[in-house]
Amino acid sequence: MKVELFDFHLPEELIAQTPLEERTNSRLMVLDKKTGEVKHEIFKDITNYLQPGDCLVLNDTRVLPARLYGVKEETGAKIEVLLLKQKEGDRWETLVKPAKRVKAGTVIAFGDGLLTAVCTEESDHGGRVLDFKYEGIFYEVLEDLGEMPLPPYIKEQLDDRERYQTVFAKERGSAAAPTAGLHFTESLLEEIRAKGVHIAFITLHVGLGTFRPVSVDSIDEHEMHAEFYQVTEGTARLLNEVKEQGGRIISVGTTSTRTLETIARDHGGRFEEASGWTDIFIFPGFEFRAIDGMVTNFHLPKSTLVMLVSALAGRENVLKAYEAAVEERYRFFSFGDAMLII
Structure with missing residues (x-):
């Protein structure tokens, strides 16, 4: 499969340079992974798409001032x-x-x-x-x-370094933020819990491979950089229970997705306490065994992140959704808007 298949036109002015004053005021595009239907919402309305018994999985890594x-x-x-x-x-x-x-x-x-x-x-x-x-x-x-290692496409200075941390960041070790999690506040998480939705935490320390462009013509030739992950016994038990009771597992970010799919792949579709290094590469044709939905930001053309999202929702659906995002002037990348794929 050619890398060019994941290209799209992105005006440079849509690359968000600073975070919004209020985290939950980002826009939220909701993409139906089966039909490709798109809805336009505000991030704080994500609770309308979560059901009691679902589990939201967050990456609690903390970015080092590296x-x-x-x-x-x-x-x-x-x-x-x-x-x-x-x-x-x-x-x-x-x-x-x-x-x-x-x-x-x-x-x-x-x-x-x-x-x-x-x-x-x-x-x-x-x-x-x-x-x-x-x-x-x-x-x-x-x-x-140290200074916060902002991505190379962000040219503005960050006044408050905590804005490049999630509110639940705890485990130090990342060179970049798990940016899908930046949209959540403590009050929104409490609202989600109050609806009967479980919240679980995993850790994956994000490396600089996140920013490195794919430099080969064919996806099969690309090698992912390994990143350290950790899943506790309590999180694994909760995820198994959610699956057994028919709830959906919705990962927040590509980092949570890669961690959960690594665990499920290595343990016959179940979740187990585990830690190690993963270089899993998810692109169309991948069989998902862990997650049912995903919260993510809008990613770079021809990136491994766009490929991962396309594996979950279909390449054509994703590219059409991205086209709509450009037309609607969504904000892209780390400090940008969000997408919910369900």
């Missing part, structure tokens, strides 16, 4: 570092710019030496393994020195 600006100790050259994945202890996989200035043995200082790092390994495309040294608690130092 972008650091430092200087090369030897020369004073400016270096930008993006934390990707903790290997062990204070050793991290990172992306470095400009990579040509950072070789094995290079020392980088951040915040007048409050934090330093030594490069221990080099890899392609700016990848570097850094060993960090500091006093105190690493995450507290990071909160002081």
